[in-house]
Amino acid sequence: MATIQALGLTKDYGKGEKLVRALEGVTLTIEQGEFVAIVGRSGSGKTTMLDCMGLLMRPTEGQILLDGTDAGLLTDNQRAEIRSRRIGFIFQEFNLLPTMSAMENILLPLRYSHGDRKAAQRRASALLEEVGLAKRTHHRPMQMSGGEQQRVAIARSLINEPTLVLGDEPMGEVDTDTANTLLGLMRRINAESGVSFVIVTHDLDLAARTDRVIRLRDGHLISDERTSIPRAA
Amino acid sequence: MEILRNLRRRKLRTTLTVTGIVMGIFALTTMGALAEHFNMLLGGGITYYGSSIQIGSDTGGGGFGAGYMSLDTLSQIRRVSGVVEAAPSVQVLAKPGSVSAVNFGVPDYIMNFDPKSFDYSAFKVSLASGRWPTDSSRWEVALGASFASEFNKHVGDSIYLPVRPSDATADFINHRFTVIGIANKTLTAPDSGAFVSLHDAQMLMGESIPQGIRSSVDPYKLISGVVAFGKPGVNLDTLADRITNTVPGVKATKPSDLVSSFKAGGAVFTFMTTAAALLAIIIGGLSVVNTMIMSVTERVREIGLKKAIGAKTRNILGEFLAESTVMGLLGGAVGFLLGLLLTLALNGSDPSGGIFLITPRLTVIALVFAVALGAGAGVIPAMRAAKMDPVTALRAQ
Numbered sequence: 001m002a003t004i005q006a007l008g009l010t011k012d013y014g015k016g017e018k019l020v021r022a023l024e025g026v027t028l029t030i031e032q033g034e035f036v037a038i039v040g041r042s043g044s045g046k047t048t049m050l051d052c053m054g055l056l057m058r059p060t061e062g063q064i065l066l067d068g069t070d071a072g073l074l075t076d077n078q079r080a081e082i083r084s085r086r087i088g089f090i091f092q093e094f095n096l097l098p099t100m101s102a103m104e105n106i107l108l109p110l111r112y113s114h115g116d117r118k119a120a121q122r123r124a125s126a127l128l129e130e131v132g133l134a135k136r137t138h139h140r141p142m143q144m145s146g147g148e149q150q151r152v153a154i155a156r157s158l159i160n161e162p163t164l165v166l167g168d169e170p171m172g173e174v175d176t177d178t179a180n181t182l183l184g185l186m187r188r189i190n191a192e193s194g195v196s197f198v199i200v201t202h203d204l205d206l207a208a209r210t211d212r213v214i215r216l217r218d219g220h221l222i223s224d225e226r227t228s229i230p231r232a233a
Numbered sequence: 234m235e236i237l238r239n240l241r242r243r244k245l246r247t248t249l250t251v252t253g254i255v256m257g258i259f260a261l262t263t264m265g266a267l268a269e270h271f272n273m274l275l276g277g278g279i280t281y282y283g284s285s286i287q288i289g290s291d292t293g294g295g296g297f298g299a300g301y302m303s304l305d306t307l308s309q310i311r312r313v314s315g316v317v318e319a320a321p322s323v324q325v326l327a328k329p330g331s332v333s334a335v336n337f338g339v340p341d342y343i344m345n346f347d348p349k350s351f352d353y354s355a356f357k358v359s360l361a362s363g364r365w366p367t368d369s370s371r372w373e374v375a376l377g378a379s380f381a382s383e384f385n386k387h388v389g390d391s392i393y394l395p396v397r398p399s400d401a402t403a404d405f406i407n408h409r410f411t412v413i414g415i416a417n418k419t420l421t422a423p424d425s426g427a428f429v430s431l432h433d434a435q436m437l438m439g440e441s442i443p444q445g446i447r448s449s450v451d452p453y454k455l456i457s458g459v460v461a462f463g464k465p466g467v468n469l470d471t472l473a474d475r476i477t478n479t480v481p482g483v484k485a486t487k488p489s490d491l492v493s494s495f496k497a498g499g500a501v502f503t504f505m506t507t508a509a510a511l512l513a514i515i516i517g518g519l520s521v522v523n524t525m526i527m528s529v530t531e532r533v534r535e536i537g538l539k540k541a542i543g544a545k546t547r548n549i550l551g552e553f554l555a556e557s558t559v560m561g562l563l564g565g566a567v568g569f570l571l572g573l574l575l576t577l578a579l580n581g582s583d584p585s586g587g588i589f590l591i592t593p594r595l596t597v598i599a600l601v602f603a604v605a606l607g608a609g610a611g612v613i614p615a616m617r618a619a620k621m622d623p624v625t626a627l628r629a630q
Contacts, residue, residue: 056627057624076546077546080543084543089542091627095538095627100238108542112542
């Protein structure tokens with residue numbers, strides 16, 4: 001079953017002589033439970049692709065279908081509602097709020113989705129345990145390493161039990177060992193919960209450890225291959 | 234909680250911004266307290282003078298003026314058609330020679346107590362303790378609330394009236410009176426009064442007449458003015474004109490003229506309060522706008538993140554507005570408290586009770602104004618934050 005589908009996605013920036021086409025006619029489908037890497041050089045359109053899939057940006061042409069719903073027909077507030085309930089985000093620079101503890105950062109999406117707070121707190125504690133930060137519950141981002149901050153960000157992306165987690169260079173700011181650990185963590189969560197992961201990366205070694213690698217070049221999809229890694233159950 | 238943490242993140246900036254609001258609300262509170270005091274004073278005057286006709290000699294007027302009238306005039310005024318009652322008024326300064334060049338409020342005065350005048354007047358004064366003097370009272374006085382507190386007098390105490398000035402001349406005379414009553418606070422003219430019988434008031438008036446002519450007049454046949462009351466339904470302005478035209482040697486002032494002059498005085502204080510409010514808007518408002526714009530600029534990525542994880546336009550708008558509102562509330566509370574403390578201290582150091590009045594209305598106005606100022610000044614920065622494109626905000630450096 002498809003979690004998200006991109007149909008003929010085209011995205012232009014600027015107008016007239018300054019027009020830049022970041023994506024052109026990209027079509028792809030992410031199945032439920034898949035762990036997919038989007039790779040490509042700088043300017044290939046991979047981040048634009050991720051922004052369109054995350055409903056952060058509207059494509060110039062084409063459609064995004066999320067669990068069968070055409071996101072293009074939704075208002076900005078409806079798209080925000082879907083982001084809060086069905087999509088988790090992990091960013092390269094963690095984007096944790098400096099005034100909040102690890103627990104409060106994880107619970108932040110709840111402020112906009114209005115879920116059951118007590119249940120979410122139990123879930124946040126479980127997620128902190130899962131990402132190995134049970135003892136860092138009340139620590140602020142400044143008191144944690146980059147790897148630890150990204151683990152908090154991963155836990156935050158999962159708090160509302162999304163069907164899709166999108167990561168924009170989630171291992172871009174950490175060393176290789178930490179990157180491997182973080183990928184292992186995401187793969188484990190992917191295997192255990194069945195939530196689909198799509199990460200943008202320039203690291204081909206990391207990409208090779210996902211289920212499927214999609215390559216973009218100059219806004220075009222040039223390859224979409226399954227890796228030899230067995231898919232999570 | 235997050236709001237306070239965000240404000241604490243930039244302590245100096247928050248402190249400076251809140252100080253701006255504190256200054257504005259402090260100015261609003263002190264100026265407002267001054268205005269409230271005088272508006273209360275003028276309000277009492279409007280009620281009293283709007284319901285009665287003040288009549289004086291056509292050569293100098295009553296009250297504290299130099300003109301005197303014959304007591305016989307009273308019966309002539311009572312006979313004018315439309316007059317239901319006319320009461321004699323004899324008034325002298327309680328602290329002769331003490332009226333300073335800049336005087337806020339009513340100077341202390343001694344006046345005859347006329348029960349009929351109190352019955353007909355729309356402005357009522359009640360007693361906190363004791364009783365009023367009667368026509369037969371001698372050397373007895375009931376004091377207004379400020380007068381009593383200024384000289385720390387209670388029922389049963391003695392007081393010498395008029396009060397001896399520091400530069401009293403050799404012929405200055407005063408007498409020992411017994412305090413028989415203390416009036417409740419009215420926050421207007423009667424608070425500064427000392428009320429004696431007509432006989433005693435005439436005696437004191439006689440002694441205030443220059444020594445050269447004092448022996449040639451009988452003070453018990455003189456009054457300094459008359460207060461007339463109209464029958465129900467009678468137009469008091471018309472009646473004032475009729476009294477002036479019918480009774481020789483008197484000038485009746487139209488109540489509407491007096492009320493207009495009181496209202497004009499009130500407008501000056503309203504203007505002062507409005508000016509203080511404008512000051513608060515300019516100082517406090519601009520500093521909040523500046524701080525919130527800087528805050529939005531610094532927190533662009535945070536806004537981007539919040540929008541990415543599901544914050545709607547109204548959520549971001551609400552969060553930033555709440556922050557600026559809290560700054561307004563903080564500044565308002567501190568500014569009001571400082572204003573309250575200052576006015577209390579100044580009132581405490583003034584024996585007559587002071588010239589500032591913090592009313593519940595002023596409290597509500599100052600705090601609501603501060604909150605509205607914070608919220609209002611936060612609108613544009615908060616709109617800017619709320620309308621930010623999430624992708625642009627997330628990628629901001």
